[in-house]
Amino acid sequence: xxxxxxxxxxxxxxALSFAQGALxxxxxxxxxxxxxxxxxxxxxxxxxxVAFACLITLFxxxxxxxxxxxxxxxxxxxxIYKIAGTWGNHEGSMLLWCLVSAVFGAVLGSTRGGQSFGxxxxxxxxxxxxxxxxxxxxxxxxxxxxxLDPAPMSGSGLNPxxxxxxxxxxxxxxxxxxxxxxxPFSLAIAALLEGRADQSWAKALRPWTLIAWTCxxxxxxxxxxxxxxxxxWGGWWFWDPVENASFMPWLVAAAxxxxxxxxxxxxxxxxxxxxxxxxxxxxxxxxxxxxxxxxLTSVHAFAVDPQRGMAVLVMLSVALGVGFALYAWRAPxxxxxxxxxxxxxxSMLVWNNFGLAVAAGVVLIGTLYPLLVEAAGGGLISVGPPxxxxxxxxxxxxxxxxxxxGPMLTxxxxxxxxxxxxxxxxxxxxxxxxxxxxxNTQWRAAPALGLALGVWLIIGGxxxxxxxxxxxxxxxxAKIALLPLAVWSMSLAHIGxxxxxxxxxxxxxxxxxxxxxxxxxxxxxxxxxxVTLIEVGEIEGPNYAATRAxxxxxxxxxxxxxxxxxxxxxxSPMPTTEVGILSAIDGDLYVALGERVRDGNGAWGVRLYxxxxxxxxxxxxxxxxxxxxxxxxxxxxxxxxxx
Amino acid sequence: xxxxxLLIAAIAPTVLADPAQEARARSLESEIRCVQxxxxxxxQSTADIAADMRALVRERIAAGDTDTEIRSFFRQRYxxxxxxxxxxxxxxxxxxxxxxxxxxxxxxxxLTGRRRPSAAGAEIAPEEGER
Numbered sequence: 020x021x022x023x024x025x026x027x028x029x030x031x032x033x034a035l036s037f038a039q040g041a042l043x044x045x046x047x048x049x050x051x052x053x054x055x056x057x058x059x060x061x062x063x064x065x066x067x068x069v070a071f072a073c074l075i076t077l078f079x080x081x082x083x084x085x086x087x088x089x090x091x092x093x094x095x096x097x098x099i100y101k102i103a104g105t106w107g108n109h110e111g112s113m114l115l116w117c118l119v120s121a122v123f124g125a126v127l128g129s130t131r132g133g134q135s136f137g138x139x140x141x142x143x144x145x146x147x148x149x150x151x152x153x154x155x156x157x158x159x160x161x162x163x164x165x166x167l168d169p170a171p172m173s174g175s176g177l178n179p180x181x182x183x184x185x186x187x188x189x190x191x192x193x194x195x196x197x198x199x200x201x202x203p204f205s206l207a208i209a210a211l212l213e214g215r216a217d218q219s220w221a222k223a224l225r226p227w228t229l230i231a232w233t234c235x236x237x238x239x240x241x242x243x244x245x246x247x248x249x250x251x252w253g254g255w256w257f258w259d260p261v262e263n264a265s266f267m268p269w270l271v272a273a274a275x276x277x278x279x280x281x282x283x284x285x286x287x288x289x290x291x292x293x294x295x296x297x298x299x300x301x302x303x304x305x306x307x308x309x310x311x312x313x314x315l316t317s318v319h320a321f322a323v324d325p326q327r328g329m330a331v332l333v334m335l336s337v338a339l340g341v342g343f344a345l346y347a348w349r350a351p352x353x354x355x356x357x358x359x360x361x362x363x364x365x366s367m368l369v370w371n372n373f374g375l376a377v378a379a380g381v382v383l384i385g386t387l388y389p390l391l392v393e394a395a396g397g398g399l400i401s402v403g404p405p406x407x408x409x410x411x412x413x414x415x416x417x418x419x420x421x422x423x424x425g426p427m428l429t430x431x432x433x434x435x436x437x438x439x440x441x442x443x444x445x446x447x448x449x450x451x452x453x454x455x456x457x458x459n460t461q462w463r464a465a466p467a468l469g470l471a472l473g474v475w476l477i478i479g480g481x482x483x484x485x486x487x488x489x490x491x492x493x494x495x496x497a498k499i500a501l502l503p504l505a506v507w508s509m510s511l512a513h514i515g516x517x518x519x520x521x522x523x524x525x526x527x528x529x530x531x532x533x534x535x536x537x538x539x540x541x542x543x544x545x546x547x548x549x550v551t552l553i554e555v556g557e558i559e560g561p562n563y564a565a566t567r568a569x570x571x572x573x574x575x576x577x578x579x580x581x582x583x584x585x586x587x588x589x590x591s592p593m594p595t596t597e598v599g600i601l602s603a604i605d606g607d608l609y610v611a612l613g614e615r616v617r618d619g620n621g622a623w624g625v626r627l628y629x630x631x632x633x634x635x636x637x638x639x640x641x642x643x644x645x646x647x648x649x650x651x652x653x654x655x656x657x658x659x660x661x662x
Numbered sequence: 663x664x665x666x667x668l669l670i671a672a673i674a675p676t677v678l679a680d681p682a683q684e685a686r687a688r689s690l691e692s693e694i695r696c697v698q699x700x701x702x703x704x705x706q707s708t709a710d711i712a713a714d715m716r717a718l719v720r721e722r723i724a725a726g727d728t729d730t731e732i733r734s735f736f737r738q739r740y741x742x743x744x745x746x747x748x749x750x751x752x753x754x755x756x757x758x759x760x761x762x763x764x765x766x767x768x769x770x771x772x773l774t775g776r777r778r779p780s781a782a783g784a785e786i787a788p789e790e791g792e793r
Contacts, residue, residue, distance in 0.1 A: 398741070
């Protein structure tokens with residue numbers, strides 16, 4: 020019965036979304052009917068919530084008469100992973116997509132702020148169409164509530180690699196990010212329909228972009244962290260098409276966060292901000308399409324089940340077609356306000372957008388190119404890490420080289436000379452880092468430049484904070500307390516980018532690894548430590564059996580225990596690795612357990628990695644996400660103070 | 663596939679004596695795609711075939727082949743798909759040109775699109791928390 024209630028609620032949400040779309044767009048001049056659109060949006064959000072709650076209940080109850088539960092769940096799974104299983108599969112994740120879109124629509128409908136009535140009403144309407152599109156796809160092509168007859172006795176379980184706390188949170192965060200980009204899209208379409216994109220419009224757009232960007236940052240970071248500790252070979256970014264699919268909207272969201280600041284404060288760049296918002300949502304849809312259609316392995320895999328892929332492709336074409344057509348028609352008519360000098364805060368933000376947008380374009384072409392070649396009959400080719408490292412990394416490096424200058428320049432007309440002088444200490448330290456790194460790495464230029472860039476970003480960010488604290492009179496502690504939250508948030512995000520750069524470069528450029536065979540009691544010297552295998556035993560988990568190896572790691576400051584496991588799930592033939600990670604200031608000691616060596620007198624294969632500064636990668640990501648969250652808090656506070 | 667065999671193969675690769683050769687082997691192994699598990703380079707894959715391919719890389723290096731020779735060796739054996747670094751030919755020149763075209767287009771847009779500051783009425787909204 021619960022499945023039927025869920026399906027009914029989802030169908031109801033679809034009807035409500037249509038009403039929301041029609042009312043919002045066609046009644047934008049009538050305050051009563053326009054307000055009804057907002058109320059309908061809230062009802063649609065509630066209906067989606069009911070549908071999703073029903074699906075969670077089905078997963079918790081392990082109701083195997085429901086096809087999506089039978090295919091993806093198992094009675095033996097711990098409760099938390101039964102719940103996470105709701106969105107850990109195609110059908111459930113699509114319903115989550117609808118839920119997020121509908122709830123965002125409801126929130127958009129209840130926060131008009133300073134926007135004009137027509138603009139706000141139309142944005143609520145467009146969001147209604149977005150939700151309706153997602154619901155049509157979900158209900159007709161991937162219905163999570165479809166019944167199975169006869170019902171199987173047991174489910175086929177979830178991929179054991181995915182039974183992991185980081186991966187339980189990864190999809191919802193990514194979806195908040197992807198679908199979060201739908202609200203800037205709705206606002207952009209509304210602005211084009213209305214023929215106006217002013218500062219209050221940008222003010223409404225910015226928090227949504229920040230939510231999307233922050234969630235994407237956290238979601239991608241979690242996925243990367245999961246790959247780092249779960250896949251067992253120390254990597255954290257592979258330029259895999261699925262990763263690229265989430266990286267492209269991230270880059271565009273980052274650009275949008277910055278261009279919206281210019282539009283909000285100066286009114287400039289409005290039409291570019293609109294274009295970015297349209298492209299950002301387009302890339303988010305493309306990401307869903309790439310991941311969900313199977314097109315990535317091969318154009319032929321797509322042809323096996325073309326319906327779902329085609330449907331997303333149709334949605335993508337409609338969204339982009341409508342968006343670009345409206346843009347071409349209306350954008351030239353938007354008012355263009357005062358300009359800015361070649362050296363100014365605005366122009367630095369334009370270069371920021373240039374770098375991020377070109378990077379997103381390169382990732383897009385690199386990701387789609389193999390599909391194009393295959394479709395054109397050119398056979399299978401691969402575009403992998405070497406291509407992206409050669410193209411995207413230098414682009415981001417130039418972007419990061421300019422980054423610390425941006426906040427140092429004033430709006431409208433800036434003074435580059437004084438910005439340079441203030442940043443001189445950062446430049447000196449960066450050059451020093453470069454020299455030391457070059458000298459110590461036998462003149463390997465790329466990682467040395469990368470480290471110098473990281474130092475430049477971090478020190479540059481700190482100098483900006485210090486300069487802000489010099490303003491005004493009073494004690495330093497008092498001034499620290501008074502420093503606006505927006506300054507903290509920006510500094511935190513920019514310094515986080517530097518920390519991430521340091522970690523990424525150090526891990527990629529200076530990782531050491533070693534494969535050894537150890538019998539219990541034996542030890543090996545590695546990366547300034549001594550790693551000793553103490554014992555290997557069998558343990559029982561909730562729904563798996565594991566081989567667990569206990570190690571002792573001796574450093575100059577004492578001994579620490581470390582354990583690594585191989586887990587065998589009954590539902591999967593392949594064992595999974597649970598690596599042991601011991602973080603120290605200089606980086607992670609990373610131990611993966613292999614198999615028992617045949618005729619090795621009880622010896623086990625063990626892979627040791629030393630990943631210098633690997634923890635900086637994830638600290639950097641968290642700092643950037645915190646920066647985004649603080650910025651949201653700053654906006655919320657300012658709104659509260661204004662009312 | 664036999665797990666024990668593949669893990670032993672993964673765990674104990676032949677390490678080349680010359681550190682420069684070993685570094686070359688490592689970097690080549692991260693550029694060659696495992697033909698079994700897809701989206702994974704042979705450097706990280708635990709499949710049997712990946713271990714064989716790694717051994718092959720090391721064999722060719724020990725025999726004195728250059729990186730380019732080794733790449734084309736794998737390309738002839740397994741097709742273009744096996745190389746994560748796409749070759750430069752009639753099919754892929756557009757891919758390699760794309761970053762330059764995008765940069766050019768972006769530069770053109772930035773340089774022609776900017777409006778000079780007008781003397782009149784440039785109002786700057788106050789920064790957050792700063793009013």
